[in-house]
Amino acid sequence: MALGRHGSLSAAARALSVNHATIARRLHALETALGEKLVERRPDGYILTPAGTRTLAAAGDMEAAVATLGRRDGDDGPRGKVRVNAPPALAQGFLVGRLAAIPPRYPGLDIDLAADLRVVSLERHETDIAVRLGRPQDGDVLARPLVTMGYGFYGAAKICRRVEEGADPVFVGFDEVNAHLPEAVWLARHFPRARVAFRAGNQFAQAAAARAEAGLALLPHFVGRTDKRLSLCRLTPVPQPREIWLLTRRQDRKEMPIRTVVDALTTMFRDERALFETAHG
Template identity: 30%
Template sequence: MLDWDDLRFFLTLARHGTLSAAAKVLHVSQSTVGRRLNSLETALAVRLLNRTPDGYVLTLAGEEVRRKAEHLEAEALALERDVTGRDTRLRGLVRVTCAETLAAHILAPSFAKLHASHPDIMIELIPNPRELSLAMREADIALRMRQPEQHDLVVRRIGNIAFGIYATPDYLRDQGALDFEAGCAGHHLITQLDDTQEMTQSAWLTDLASRATVVLQTSSHEAAALAAASGGGLACLACFRGDGEPRLTRVPAPTAPPSADILLLVHRDNRDTPRIRVVLTHITDTIHELAAILQPGDGVGSDARAAG
């Protein structure tokens, strides 16, 4: 008899391609993912995934099993959402996913207030640059800075994030004045990888400082902020993060960096579940209350921090 959990682990590994990525999504060890795959392949007496230098790739048999397993998964998730939607209790787990810096500096501090009002609601906060699937119940609520590709989602714009160029005063003194007309030759850039939500702002910075050298790329906004704060170079950061870092100063630029909308996402089948509705409202209120910090004025350095 097939074990549904084995199929679930197989699907996650097939979607994400590596044991480490699948283990992170499933909140288990890599060895557990490998053991579940071996269990399923043994039960079916067929190889489902081939391991390559670039990750796991489906075999022909794996493609067929994946198609049928995804059908079973869709039915199970639809049933789960239907049952969950009838739960009228203000208690239980709500999974929230967003970018790392939003999680650490905006949402995590706010959840103490939520817990005081609703002590039986438990939040699982999942900082992840990858877009977790709400349809597959990897999360219940998502905050994102670009439009989703998933269907069956309710999307609401609840705020906006301003960005700026940041560096340490020592870096600016040692590397010399920023000459944007000359492409900032001789300067160092810290940028985001192309698959992250802040890639639009990184592309703007690399175009503006076209003769500067990219010395660090990262999928973590927080890593970029800390690298800049350690004197590593120029970074385009969310103003609420850059202005709040005492080691950084905001640098005037000839044009404003592109801002980013804050989008609140929930699966349409879950939006009226009471505990999820409470968390949606709390997140919306939090973002509205912090609007002046998320979208500060055009001041530079300590003046910008005072405004925030």
């Protein structure tokens, strides 16, 4: 059902190469036949009603069954494009290389990885899988916790040694455009008088500045630990760990391509748990 997959009548019309009137007429006929309203019009487009969501799920099951019956022998792997959305640091520093290893194993499966600071909507079909920081507030989605992400102060060895011996810390932080991010707000609140000698827009640039001895960078462990030229500095306090969650649409739970990528993501975070979590003891 093209409307459910693209989220609006305009997208559906483009996908089917038919005009709006035809889409609207077919949709009205389907609603009449089922006796239920399937879509709700909003200022920025159309969204599915609960009845529409149920209808889409049923149509998806039928489509999957037809696809299964129509496969040739030996061609029963996942097929299609799966869109994954994640925060920039996670996408660039952890997911790119690992997700890129999936398509060679499944010749019919393509992955589209988007890095975005804004929260994209699963309901509007802006993505198929969302990897997010913090407990999700979405409605009818499937959400599973992946791992807990801890933080630490990382810097060149001699900078860490100097601070651990009692010198006032000098920091590398976020630029003014990104001063609203949780890590930037936390650092300003807990070290209000400290000098921030270098500012950059992302944590990988901050890690590079820390390597150059500009100061200490507050980094997620998965960024700091993978840079062998950085040392973890014994400086407290540090921010509370944040949970990383994986979200999918409930109606997609039986879709083989999405399920394949979800299983791969779950496995890779589980296997790399030690890279993310704060060590105790």
